[in-house]
Amino acid sequence: MLRAYDLYKAYKMGKASVEVLSGVSLSAKASEFLVILGSSGSGKSTLLHLLGALDIPDKGDVEFQGKSVFQRAKKSRENYRNRDVGFVFQFYHLLPELTVLENVIIPRLIGTPALKWLSHRREAKKEALAMLDRVGLSHRVKHRPNELSGGERQRVAIARALINKPTLLLADEPTGNLDEKIGAEILDLLSEFNSAGQTIIMVTHDARVAVRAHRQVRLVGGKIEKVVPAQPSPALA
Amino acid sequence: MYKWFLAWRYLHTKLIAFFGIASVSLCVAMVLVVMSVMGGFLDTIRERSRGLHSEILLETSSLQGFPFYGEFQEYLADHHADTVSMTTPVIYTYGIFRVPATKYTRPARVVGMRLNEYTQLNDFKQGLHYEHYFPGTTHLGPQRMPVGGIDANQRLVLPKDLEAANARWRESETDVEKKKNYEANPYEMAIYPPYVTTPIYGERVYAFGDDGPGYVGPKNSGVIIGCDMLNERRDDGDFDRFLARGADIAVTLMPISPGGNVTGEPPVRLPLRYVDDSRTGIYEIDDLCIYVDFDMLQHKLAMDPQALADGGMSRARINQMLIGLHDGTDLETGKAVVSAAWEKFLDSLGNKPSLMDVNMLNHTSVMTWEDMQRPFIQAVEKEKVLVTLLFSLISLVAMALVGCVFYMIVEKKTRDIGILKAIGASARGVAGLFVAYALAVGICGAILGTGLGVVFVWNINDIQSFLASLNPQLRVWSPEVYSFDKIPEIVKTWDAIGVAVVAVLASVAGSIIPATIAGRIWPVKALRYE
Numbered sequence: 001m002l003r004a005y006d007l008y009k010a011y012k013m014g015k016a017s018v019e020v021l022s023g024v025s026l027s028a029k030a031s032e033f034l035v036i037l038g039s040s041g042s043g044k045s046t047l048l049h050l051l052g053a054l055d056i057p058d059k060g061d062v063e064f065q066g067k068s069v070f071q072r073a074k075k076s077r078e079n080y081r082n083r084d085v086g087f088v089f090q091f092y093h094l095l096p097e098l099t100v101l102e103n104v105i106i107p108r109l110i111g112t113p114a115l116k117w118l119s120h121r122r123e124a125k126k127e128a129l130a131m132l133d134r135v136g137l138s139h140r141v142k143h144r145p146n147e148l149s150g151g152e153r154q155r156v157a158i159a160r161a162l163i164n165k166p167t168l169l170l171a172d173e174p175t176g177n178l179d180e181k182i183g184a185e186i187l188d189l190l191s192e193f194n195s196a197g198q199t200i201i202m203v204t205h206d207a208r209v210a211v212r213a214h215r216q217v218r219l220v221g222g223k224i225e226k227v228v229p230a231q232p233s234p235a236l237a
Numbered sequence: 238m239y240k241w242f243l244a245w246r247y248l249h250t251k252l253i254a255f256f257g258i259a260s261v262s263l264c265v266a267m268v269l270v271v272m273s274v275m276g277g278f279l280d281t282i283r284e285r286s287r288g289l290h291s292e293i294l295l296e297t298s299s300l301q302g303f304p305f306y307g308e309f310q311e312y313l314a315d316h317h318a319d320t321v322s323m324t325t326p327v328i329y330t331y332g333i334f335r336v337p338a339t340k341y342t343r344p345a346r347v348v349g350m351r352l353n354e355y356t357q358l359n360d361f362k363q364g365l366h367y368e369h370y371f372p373g374t375t376h377l378g379p380q381r382m383p384v385g386g387i388d389a390n391q392r393l394v395l396p397k398d399l400e401a402a403n404a405r406w407r408e409s410e411t412d413v414e415k416k417k418n419y420e421a422n423p424y425e426m427a428i429y430p431p432y433v434t435t436p437i438y439g440e441r442v443y444a445f446g447d448d449g450p451g452y453v454g455p456k457n458s459g460v461i462i463g464c465d466m467l468n469e470r471r472d473d474g475d476f477d478r479f480l481a482r483g484a485d486i487a488v489t490l491m492p493i494s495p496g497g498n499v500t501g502e503p504p505v506r507l508p509l510r511y512v513d514d515s516r517t518g519i520y521e522i523d524d525l526c527i528y529v530d531f532d533m534l535q536h537k538l539a540m541d542p543q544a545l546a547d548g549g550m551s552r553a554r555i556n557q558m559l560i561g562l563h564d565g566t567d568l569e570t571g572k573a574v575v576s577a578a579w580e581k582f583l584d585s586l587g588n589k590p591s592l593m594d595v596n597m598l599n600h601t602s603v604m605t606w607e608d609m610q611r612p613f614i615q616a617v618e619k620e621k622v623l624v625t626l627l628f629s630l631i632s633l634v635a636m637a638l639v640g641c642v643f644y645m646i647v648e649k650k651t652r653d654i655g656i657l658k659a660i661g662a663s664a665r666g667v668a669g670l671f672v673a674y675a676l677a678v679g680i681c682g683a684i685l686g687t688g689l690g691v692v693f694v695w696n697i698n699d700i701q702s703f704l705a706s707l708n709p710q711l712r713v714w715s716p717e718v719y720s721f722d723k724i725p726e727i728v729k730t731w732d733a734i735g736v737a738v739v740a741v742l743a744s745v746a747g748s749i750i751p752a753t754i755a756g757r758i759w760p761v762k763a764l765r766y767e
Contacts, residue, residue, distance in 0.1 A: 054659055055761040075663065082661020093656045093764065097243075097250045106239060107660040114238040160660070 001199060002051065002168060003027040007060035009046050020046045021057070022222040030167075033194040034201045035213035043222040044203040045172055051201060052085045052170045053077045065167070082111040086161030090173035092153040094145040094160070101141040104128040104159045111164060131159040135189060151182035158189060162198070169193070171202040175209055187212050239657075240666060244673035247646070254678055257642040257744070261682025262689060264635035265740045269690030271628045272732045274697070275621040277725020282617055285518045286610035288360030291325075291559035292568055293575050294609055299600045300330060301497045302540055302554035305586065312582045313560070313575070320574045322563045325354035326555040328534050332507075333489040334466070334527060336480065345466070346526045347488060349534030352377050358561045364516040365461065367482055370419065370441060371402040372409075375513040377530035379456040382483030382510060384446030385426050393426065395443060396450045427481045438469065438477040444484070458533050459512035460486050465524035468514065476514075484511045488527065492539040495551055495593045505537045552594060568605050576603040632743065639678065639747030643671060647755045654755055655763025668756030671748055679744025683737035691733065697724045 009021040020043040028034045038044040049055040051062055053069050062069040069080060081087075086107075094103045105128040112120055132138050135155040145153055154174060161169055171190065175183030191212055194200050202213065210216050216228040248254050297303045306326050313321045328349035335342045352375075356362035368375035388394045395403070410416050425439030446453055468476035486509040492500045509529065517523055535541045540554040562571040583598060590598060607614070647654070654667055662670075693700070701724065704711035714724045 049761050052659070054764070055759070078661050078663045081659060087659050089659075089764065093652065093659070095243075095653055095656060097246045102246075106657075109239040109242060110657070110661045110666070112238065117238045 001028060001030045001032075001065060002201075003063045004047075004051060005060050005063070007047065007050055007062070008058045009043070009050060009055070010058055020222050021050070023060070024219070024222070024224055025060075026051075026217060026224065028168075028199060028201055030199055031194070031197050032199055032215065033191070033213045035210040035216045036201065036203045036219055037205065037207060037210050037216055038203075038219035039205055042219045044205075044219050047219065048170050048172050048201065048203045051168075052087055053080055054087075079111070082107060083164050084167050086164070086166040086169045088154070088157050088161050088169065088171040088174045090176040092145070092150075092157045092177075094153055094156055096145050099142050099144055100132065100137060100148070100156050101125070101128055103145065103156055104132060104163055107160060107164050128159070128163055131163055132156075135159045149182075150178050151185060154178065154182075154186050155189065158186070158193075162193065167199060169198055169200045171200060173204055174202065175206070176204070183209070239662070240670040240673045243670050244677050247650075247674050248677045248681070251646065253642055253646060253649075254674070257639050257675075257678040258682045258685065260635045260638040260642075261679055261740050261744050262684075262686030264632040265683050265686025265736055266690035266693060268625065268628050268632055268740075269687060269728065269733060269736045270693055270697070272621075272625050272736065273690070273694045273728045274725055275617075275624050276729060276732060277727050279614070279617050279621055280727075281518070281725055282610070282614055286614065287606055288363075289517055289519070289522070290606040290609060291358035292562045292566075293321075293560040293571050293603065293605055295558040295560060295575070295579060295601060295603050296609070297556055297597065297600045298602070299497065299597065300556070301493045301495055301597060302328065302556045303597045303601050304495075304552035304554050304594050305582075305590070305598070306555045306558055307553065308586075309558070309579065309582050312585075313578060317574055317578055320562060320566055320571060322561040323354065323357060324558055324560050325351050325358060326531060327355070327557040327559060328531060328538065328540060329556040330490060330493070330534070330538060332491075334462075335487040335489070336467070337485050337487050341467075343466070344525075345488065347490065347534065348526055348528045349531040349538075350377075350528055351531045352528075355559065358559045361515065361517070364464075364518070365513045366464065366476075366516065367441065367513045370406055371399050372406055374399055374402045375459070375461070377459040377461070377512070377528070377533075379458055380483075380510055380512065381452035381456055382444060382454040382481075382485075384444045384451060384453050384483075385424075386446050386449035386451070388450065394450050395424075396452060400450075427479075438479050440475065440478065442478045442481045444481040454483075454485070454510075455508070457485070457508045457510040458530050460488070460509035461513045461515050461528040462486070462511060463523040463526045464514040464516040465520060466514075466527070476516075478514070480511060482511065482513070485509075486511050486527075488529070490534075490538060492537070494539070495554065495597065500539060507533075507537060554597070568607070572603060572605050572608075579603055629739075632740070635740070636743040636747040639675060639744050640750060642678075643675060643748045643751035644754070646674070647671065647751045647758075650755070651758060651763045654758050655760045655765075658758075658760035659764065664756035667758070668752040671752035671755050672745055675745050675748030675752070676741065679741035682744060683740040686740065687733050687737050690736075691728050694726055694728050697726050 004024060004026040007021050007024040008019070010017045010019040024043070024047055026047070036044045036047060046055065050057050053062070056070060061071065064080065064084060069077065072080070095106065098106065105124055108124045108128070109117065112124070129138065129141065132141055135158055137152060137155050137159070140148060140152060145156070148156065158174075169190075174190065175186050178186060187209060190200055190202070202209075204210055218225045218228075295309070310324045310326075313324060330347050332345055332347045333342060334345035362368065365375055383396050383399055385393060385395045394400055407416060422440065424441035424443055425437045426445040427437045427442055428445055464476055467480055468478050470476055488507045488509055490505045490507065492502070492505060494500050507529070515523065515526070515528060535553065535555070542553050543551045545551055560575055562568070579601070657667055657670075701712060701714055
């Protein structure tokens with residue numbers, strides 16, 4: 001479903017150029033739960049950003065369902081981010097002015113033309129409420145992000161990432177900002193979605209988190225060092 | 238759709254947006270006040286200018302005047318009665334105006350008119366003060382001074398004709414407030430003599446005679462005096478008079494011969510009687526002009542037919558002819574008709590005019606009242622454009638401020654921009670969000686500013702009075718400088734709409750650069766932004 005070929009990415013730090021990714025190739029199958037493990041600065045977030053077309057590689061390409069992501073037109077790449085991929089970030093990245101419901105519904109709003117939205121908005125609201133119910137936040141729909149706990153915010157972020165029913169969910173250290181108990185709850189939730197068929201690629205530095213995945217990829221110094229074969233997810237066990 | 242949704246949400250949750258709204262609304266209010274005051278100023282000048290003259294004027298630029306006016310009046314009546322409703326001759330000259338009792342002397346422009354005809358052609362009658370309260374009593378013919386006194390019932394009264402005239406006014410006046418004001422303060426009685434030195438001020442002042450109400454003194458021709466020449470302007474825009482109606486006035490004139498020379502005789506001194514004062518509303522006129530009887534002035538200036546050295550007679554002269562048009566006649570059409578008629582009339586004179594007459598006729602021209610006041614109106618029009626332009630330039634500050642406000646918002650919202658892009662928003666969409674936000678700020682600012690400006694203009698005179706009551710130095714509107722008693726207080730709908738639309742566009746323009754910057758922010762950089 002997703003293949004990354006020979007990805008290179010370097011960032012300029014003043015006059016020096018720091019190579020973050022040095023020829024990374026990777027693939028993920030449909031319904032797979034893939035974890036990219038690595039220490040801080042290993043390039044795992046950069047790799048995730050490239051997979052989600054939030055950044056452009058210096059070299060290499062990403063193929064999604066057989067089509068290149070970076071050779072597409074800009075508009076098509078925006079649609080890819082809106083419909084095919086859902087993002088969950090370590091720091092939740094919710095819009096503070098919007099309520100929980102509005103934060104969840106905003107990707108749908110972005111992806112729907114204004115006129116179509118008028119006829120579509122009730123259905124969108126219904127789906128957003130259903131999604132919030134699924135992540136256990138139906139009682140918090142009118143709250144603002146600053147009125148929620150960290151775990152609740154991350155649940156909202158997951159609901160927002162999945163509202164457009166994306167094929168691929170990209171999660172960047174989703175438990176990195178949470179305590180162990182709440183982190184485990186979030187991982188349970190992700191595993192639940194995965195068991196329902198959602199493909200997930202998650203980035204983490206925590207090996208304890210990684211055991212939930214079907215497959216682990218270890219990234220060291222911008223290169224893939226080790227691939228751990230697929231194993232049953234503890235959540236499914 | 239999300240652009241409008243988020244713009245609306247930012248508008249009422251971000252305090253910084255209110256700075257943008259405040260700057261836009263203050264600029265809108267400022268420009269609207271300036272445009273309304275200057276526009277009102279211009280409109281008042283137009284309106285007053287129209288009221289000063291007739292539709293068409295036949296005028297000479299030379300003080301010695303021009304002849305054949307009577308013949309031309311007959312010509313117009315015979316040939317163009319369908320266009321021209323009536324005509325009246327006017328003489329202009331300059332003289333020295335003096336109030337003998339106070340030894341007060343100043344220059345004056347002396348206008349000779351046939352009051353009955355003149356007032357049919359323009360709004361002059363509406364500005365006569367005593368004629369308003371004592372209708373039918375103002376005339377420019379020879380007359381004596383009215384004095385009040387005690388009647389048989391021991392009441393303070395004026396001569397019978399004035400009392401009767403005043404009763405007529407009371408019957409016909411429909412403005413109850415005006416009547417009430419009159420009852421509260423009917424008129425002041427100055428002592429006769431020396432009525433003018435008595436420190437009595439009031440809206441209407443009559444002398445008080447020992448022998449009861451009646452008329453005293455010699456019969457002198459009447460003079461109407463511009464209201465700013467003698468009277469004291471009160472804060473409410475009306476006047477206090479201290480010279481009793483009927484007081485003696487002296488005007489000294491210098492007759493000018495048909496050749497344009499001052500005649501060798503001693504200057505003419507006219508003893509006149511103050512019968513009324515005139516308020517055209519234009520300070521330059523009300524502070525300079527006095528009005529006397531046409532025939533008397535023509536005679537005193539030797540502009541009536543005079544015996545010439547060769548045994549012949551010179552022709553009567555005037556300086557201006559007011560020509561009224563029938564209702565509904567287009568001004569330019571009327572001008573064309575009168576111009577053609579004047580040319581034809583001059584041709585028809587053949588050899589009749591002497592060389593001196595021809596010289597005088599060469600200085601005549603036919604113009605409309607607009608042509609006559611054009612230099613003045615154009616100057617004010619230019620002033621309006623200039624002042625509006627200057628204040629619009631100041632409004633660019635608002636645009637820059639909106640730009641700064643939005644730049645700050647973009648800086649503050651960088652992470653949100655990253656989030657929006659991560660969930661599929663395009664660069665155009667993000668830029669559009671900030672433009673929509675600026676549009677909302679502009680619309681709110683324009684609505685508030687228009688409201689503020691309208692309320693300010695409507696109450697501008699009250700505001701000035703209030704400020705002046707705190708400190709007289711804060712009275713900024715000087716009738717001496719701006720011609721009119723009051724600051725214009727009308728806002729034109731189209732002015733308000735125009736200013737509001739420009740403000741909204743300026744606000745949007747101010748957001749373009751920050752919006753473009755927002756659109757170009759790379760999502761990864763934005764998400765890493767702390």
